[in-house]
Amino acid sequence: MALTTARTMPGVMELLPLDQIAFQDMLDTIRRTYERFGFLPIETPVIEFTDVLLTKTGGETERQVYFVQSTGSLKQGDEPDLALRFDLTVPLARYVAEHERSLSFPFRRYQMQRVYRGESAQRGRFREFYQADIDVIGKDALSIRYDAELPAVIYSVFRDLKIGPFTIQLNNRKIMRGFFEGLGITDGEQQTLVLREVDKLDKRGAGHVRETLTGESFALSAEVAQKILDLVQIRSHGHDDALAKLATLGQGSDTFNQGIAEMHEVLTLIRAFGVPESHYMLNLSIARGLDYYTGTVYETTLNDHPQIGSICSGGRYENLATHYTKSHLPGVGISIGATRLFWQLREAKLLGSAQSTVQVLVTQMEEASLPIYLELAMQLRNAGINTEAVMEASKLGKQFKYADRAGIRFVLVLGPDEIAKGAVTVKDLRKEDQYEVLRGDLIKTLRVELEQAAVMPLS
Template sequence: MSLINPRTPPGVMELLPRQQVAFQRMLDTIRRGYERFGFVPVETPVFETADVLLTKSGGETEKQVYFVQSTGAIQQGHKPDMALRFDLTVPLARYVAEHERDLAFPFRRYQMQRVYRGERAQRGRFREFYQCDIDVIGKDTLGLHYDAEMPAVIHHVFRELNFGGFTININNRKILLGLLDGLGIGEPERRVLVLREIDKLDKLDRDKVRANLTADDLGVPGDVADQILALIAEQKSNDDTLAALRAMDVDNDTFRTGIHELSTVMEGLRAFQVPDDAVRINLAIARGLDYYTGTVYETFLNDHRGIGSVCSGGRYENLASHYTKSRLPGVGISIGATRLFYQLMEAGLIKDGSATAQVLVTQMDPALTSDYFRLAADLRAAGLNTEIQLDGGKLAKQMKYADKAGIPVAVLMGSDEKARGTATVKHLLRGEQREVALADLPAMVKALLDA
């Protein structure tokens, strides 16, 4: 029988054990941050019915859907009626609409699960990846203070992740929509296309974006394009940016509403004690997805802008309009955890995690096997993650295993130590070792790990 070549499917991130430990600890940090603000966990199925999933508008996402079909359905020629989720927002909309009567509003949920998109296979682009989302969903209304809370969560989480300095970019889509309307670009479809071009300023240079805006299909007059791009390009403090917007001679209610909402959110951020230097009003941030209606966010690592946005989101006015007549406004953010981890690992900013085991109990004498089991049980009872080297064998081989697995502390006990009622504790990274009474063993191991 010929062997099948084992290979990882393209477009997935498959990690070695100690890399997986590092990734899991990043997810744990994000989860703790979300729960610190009172968000509750939700999980939805990996697939949804196709009619539910394919209702979201905006962007190219729906063209990247993976459909799910049983072999029996294929043989019978049926079209697939299930599809893998491509984000966590559509499943959330279905979930809230379906369970509306059982949920307490405002509904504060976090969700950390894999999603699937038919991306073109290339380095750093994933077909399967984790998203870590939070959303607050209101019933009929949702105050702007929730828009201010989102950057407070972002600030807390990324400070705990400790990937270096970061800046939360914030804007309100109503400002740009009202400005475009006031400058004579009033058709809704055209304004949305213009916003999508403006949102590319982080990826394309100014001249390219200007050329796209003034091209025939958008037809923005050159002087209008220059005025918009000049406003966006100005580097001012947040207060000065708001003052400049208020001073503009734009007679448009949407524009004025956007300025008021952005001002209110900025005041809320200070009340949430988010430092001024961690937040920047960036009028170029528009978010390409059409369902965002007000506040929008993009977060960047200061020293690694090339990675792109590491956390994004915004306000939407009616999350579940396809599934219920109830009006359910919301605001949320999403961290693309797989892409973030992969790129930080590639940049050398994330190191392999330590082993889950903190202690390895070695076997020096097969006659003492039951004693080794008892030692391990005592260490676990003291709260220490402990592995026993069940195979025994040469001590050098056991030490080599501990080193390769990343286990920092080994416990050794031969017949002589047992007769004395002691064991030897060795810190493999520092080369320290001490003989201690068995009663003091857990405390000594903890002291070595904490030193």
């Protein structure tokens, strides 16, 4: 029989078990933190109706959509009326509109699922990837205070992920738009285009941005361009400096003043949430690409790895679900692209060595004692210790080698001597230690070792 080559499509991240465990640990940490802050889980179907999914845009997003057809529909030559979601925001809007009467507002949801984009095949670009999102959705109105809660969540997530120092960068689109108004750039479309340019500041440099703004397409005066550059180059260092820099901006249009007031409240509350001032700053060049955002915007970067770019972004939006409901649903949210983040951290060698989920291997020294091994394994499992029992006899050395390769920390040996004494020999492959304990003390001993490791990883 001719063989089919076993392969996956480009742009997916498929992991070997030890890497999968490390990735799962990352997702678990994010999920745990989201739940600590009182966000509720939802999951939505991967497949949505195309008319529901593609209300918003006819542009880039639609070109990247994966369409779905059942066998029957394909055979009849129908146009596909189903597609895979490309983010978790459109499904959230659909979900909130559909279940509006069953939900309590402000609705605080988290969602960690895969999304699909027909990206061109390229290293580090994913066609299937996890997003881990939280949003708070208000009915009619939503206090600016939630804009300060999300940075507290971001801080807790990345503190717990232990991937090095990071900074949450804050801006407010009202400050930007208000400032542009003051310079005579009153057209909304034009403001968006300028925002997109200044968003490139950190990547392309001030010279490039100045050239573009004074060039053909924008045709701003050198003076106006300079004023914009002076604004967007503002960065704060510490909490008091952030408030001081904000104060120096003075007064302007209503929009501008509102932006300043919002940012002032957000900064004040971020501190009340206990976020250390080393971990947040004003960065008035942050704009985020999407038109969608109307107030506060966030990006988060690793201090020692700026090339990775933003690892958690989001912001405030005016109305979540205009396409599905007449209800006014303002919200604020953030998103972590977990697949890309994991891939980048691994590339940057920021991930520790992988530990198996299997904690103990019960070896098989002699076949006749198999029932004793199985009983021991079940005792450990019932005590909450993840245990694999060797089912097929092989040389003990081979069993040790298997445990070592598989990243299993404890190997238990019960030969005739140990069985006669009611004891177990414990080999700790991590500490390279070996000792004998009584069977009655085994669970306690292993628990102590495992709890110590959880508090102080050796790695």
